[in-house]
Amino acid sequence: MSAIAIRGVRKSYGKTEVIHGVDIDIADGEFIVIVGPSGCGKSTLLRMVAGLETITEGTIEIGGRVVNRLEPGERDIAMVFQNYALYPHMSVYDNMAYGLKIAGLSKADIRARVDKAATMLQLQPFLERKPRQLSGGQRQRVAMGRALVRDPAAFLLDEPLSNLDAKLRVQMRLEIKQLQQSVGTTALYVTHDQVEAMTLADRLVVMHDGVAEQIDTPMAVYARPATTFVAGFIGSPAMNMLSVEAAGSRGLTLANGRTVKPRDIRLPEKGRKAILGVRPEHLTPVSGANADLELDVAAVETLGADTLAHGRLAGAANGSGELVARLPGSTQVQPGDRLPLAIEPGMVHLFDAETGARLEELDLPARPARTAKPLAEALNA
Amino acid sequence: MQTKRTIFGNRVLPYALLLPQLAITCVFFLWPAGQAFRQSFLREDAFGFKTRFVWFENYEKLFADPLYHNSLWVTVVFSLGVAFLSLVAALILALAVDRTLRAARTYTTLLVWPYAVAPAVAGIMWWFLFNPTIGILPYMLEMLGYNWNHRNSSVDAMILVIIAASWKQISYNFLFFVAGLAAIPHSLVEAAAIDGAGPLKRFFTIIFPLLSPTTFFLLVVNVVYAMFDTFAVIHATTEGGPAQSTNILVYKVFEDGFIGLNLGSSAAQSVVLMAIVIVLTVIQFRWIERRVQY
Numbered sequence A: 001m002s003a004i005a006i007r008g009v010r011k012s013y014g015k016t017e018v019i020h021g022v023d024i025d026i027a028d029g030e031f032i033v034i035v036g037p038s039g040c041g042k043s044t045l046l047r048m049v050a051g052l053e054t055i056t057e058g059t060i061e062i063g064g065r066v067v068n069r070l071e072p073g074e075r076d077i078a079m080v081f082q083n084y085a086l087y088p089h090m091s092v093y094d095n096m097a098y099g100l101k102i103a104g105l106s107k108a109d110i111r112a113r114v115d116k117a118a119t120m121l122q123l124q125p126f127l128e129r130k131p132r133q134l135s136g137g138q139r140q141r142v143a144m145g146r147a148l149v150r151d152p153a154a155f156l157l158d159e160p161l162s163n164l165d166a167k168l169r170v171q172m173r174l175e176i177k178q179l180q181q182s183v184g185t186t187a188l189y190v191t192h193d194q195v196e197a198m199t200l201a202d203r204l205v206v207m208h209d210g211v212a213e214q215i216d217t218p219m220a221v222y223a224r225p226a227t228t229f230v231a232g233f234i235g236s237p238a239m240n241m242l243s244v245e246a247a248g249s250r251g252l253t254l255a256n257g258r259t260v261k262p263r264d265i266r267l268p269e270k271g272r273k274a275i276l277g278v279r280p281e282h283l284t285p286v287s288g289a290n291a292d293l294e295l296d297v298a299a300v301e302t303l304g305a306d307t308l309a310h311g312r313l314a315g316a317a318n319g320s321g322e323l324v325a326r327l328p329g330s331t332q333v334q335p336g337d338r339l340p341l342a343i344e345p346g347m348v349h350l351f352d353a354e355t356g357a358r359l360e361e362l363d364l365p366a367r368p369a370r371t372a373k374p375l376a377e378a379l380n381a
Numbered sequence B: 001m002q003t004k005r006t007i008f009g010n011r012v013l014p015y016a017l018l019l020p021q022l023a024i025t026c027v028f029f030l031w032p033a034g035q036a037f038r039q040s041f042l043r044e045d046a047f048g049f050k051t052r053f054v055w056f057e058n059y060e061k062l063f064a065d066p067l068y069h070n071s072l073w074v075t076v077v078f079s080l081g082v083a084f085l086s087l088v089a090a091l092i093l094a095l096a097v098d099r100t101l102r103a104a105r106t107y108t109t110l111l112v113w114p115y116a117v118a119p120a121v122a123g124i125m126w127w128f129l130f131n132p133t134i135g136i137l138p139y140m141l142e143m144l145g146y147n148w149n150h151r152n153s154s155v156d157a158m159i160l161v162i163i164a165a166s167w168k169q170i171s172y173n174f175l176f177f178v179a180g181l182a183a184i185p186h187s188l189v190e191a192a193a194i195d196g197a198g199p200l201k202r203f204f205t206i207i208f209p210l211l212s213p214t215t216f217f218l219l220v221v222n223v224v225y226a227m228f229d230t231f232a233v234i235h236a237t238t239e240g241g242p243a244q245s246t247n248i249l250v251y252k253v254f255e256d257g258f259i260g261l262n263l264g265s266s267a268a269q270s271v272v273l274m275a276i277v278i279v280l281t282v283i284q285f286r287w288i289e290r291r292v293q294y
Helices: A042-050 A092-103 A107-120 A136-149 A166-183 A194-200 A218-223 A228-233 A372-380 B013-039 B057-064 B066-099 B104-116 B119-129 B136-143 B154-182 B186-194 B199-228 B231-237 B249-259 B263-289
Strands: A004-013 A016-026 A031-035 A057-062 A077-080 A154-158 A186-191 A203-208 A211-216 A240-246 A273-278 A283-285 A293-302 A306-313 A322-328 A338-343 A349-352 B042-044 B051-053
Touching (some): A004 A042, A016 A057, A016 A211, A031 A194, A042 A057, A042 A154, A042 A186, A077 B186, A092 A136, A107 A136, A136 A166, A166 A194, A186 A194, A194 A218, A203 A218, A203 A228, A211 A218, A211 A228, A228 A240, A228 A273, A228 A349, A283 A322, A293 A322, B013 B042, B013 B263, B042 B263, B057 B263, B066 B104, B066 B154, B066 B199, B066 B249, B104 B154, B119 B154, B119 B231, B154 B231, B186 B199, B199 B249, B199 B263, B231 B249, B249 B263
Parallel strands (some): A031 A186, A031 A203, A077 A154, A154 A186
Antiparallel strands (some): A004 A057, A240 A273, A273 A349, A283 A338, A293 A306, A293 A338, A306 A322, B042 B051
């Protein structure tokens, strides 16, 4: 039985449909992150699970119970808001105890639960303070504590870290993950930040324009993005996308007329238009004869461990063929250079030119996972 | 923040610019107040032939007068009644508008209109509505078995003046409550809903406490209004009657001074009222400027 099941959920405001049928099955104890750009419907979806928005169509189950018609308070969930939504006129203790008092727990019971949560979150010294006397990180913890004391079936978190500064965000990210693992409660977490998404999630839901484009583990989303949108959204710098046309056994024709023949990939039938995607970290500088493509360098960013070479595909028409390569930090490269690059074997992604959907490489041999190190680098960029 | 300052070399100009306002303040506020103060120590016959300095005799008589005690009590009941009725009605309307999505602006506009009606006109309107002979409300109350007559029932009279005085004040309070409600982050109410609080619980534990600065401010403003700005309402409806039952302090000043021509006592009452205004103003500035903190 899944902890939360979202089935065919749609949401319309008047005649405008903003969520076009989303299905997600969340296992008990799983940490699911919904990620997407602003306006993709991720918060709306979360608020429908919470009961703060009505569900236009479809059903949402929490703990095997259809909750479509239940009040938020009856759904056995707890939510952490972006602005924390702490009750400003109540002390930290009262903030955390509010829901328990309404639930009718005994005073001793409430005290025990709040004390336990406060100890876990190191909030003991602040229990008598008002929210305005706390720092951003402490407020964030109180919001977590308020969710924690209720021991719900699921935590819903709506961009809980976006009001914190960068350093605190990294710290709280870890704390949230550890906390969720130690209490083992299912969590549904909404963010627009791909680093948060990748580091926190057991499974990612990448949303775009009201559609869940891919639901999979972070590594799978990185290694096999289902659509061009997912490919471009996850990973930094974003994946390079080049329009190509299949040229039979010669490979793929690039916009500049040259052909490239990626190894270990089944090519589409001749004449079919496609999009070739390759991550900047999967381009390696080689000697001219072995090059798959050439990059006319326009700008260089030195990050220390890596050097990013921005430019365009040699010979491509203006406004097309944008290309970025992530090179080792020691690489000497100047704007104006023409850089011969090879694509690492198996690291080519092909997408349909019209739908943007991934073209499956069904008969490819399984490849050893080579993505671990570049991913870590991509996220630290 | 830097603001651009214009400097005038002429030393006379600032005073010249202030002069009109100063003149108005002196002629219409300070001078009459001074006159009332002076008069409160004098005793004068009705035709102004003889004036005698009597020290505090006017005040002594005033505080010993059971009619004045009655007027004080009537004022307390009246102003608390007006404040309570207009605050509660305004809050209910504001909550209703806060929940309305589509026509909230239209409702707000319509609900503010009564504030533009002059107190005397409002008084006449309610006098008509509650008129025991021709009014529609006594007619309806009679069907419910209640015989309304504010001309001889002091309770009816008090209810009438409270309603008439509250009516336009509701608009004023309503505006402040709408603004106050809009300032409460929606996520707080949502968080309370997730914590399991029903609508009433949410109102009394979250919304109302957060509105308390607004409510306290309005309470003071409404008490001041009920005590000092309601002369026209009383004059147009009950004229202080029946049997002094709606004779609030402000109305008594008028009655004793201009009808009874007891100018000394009337002036002494004015000075007492001035003292009350000063106290209320101090309260307002002390507590409200500092804001109720939470």
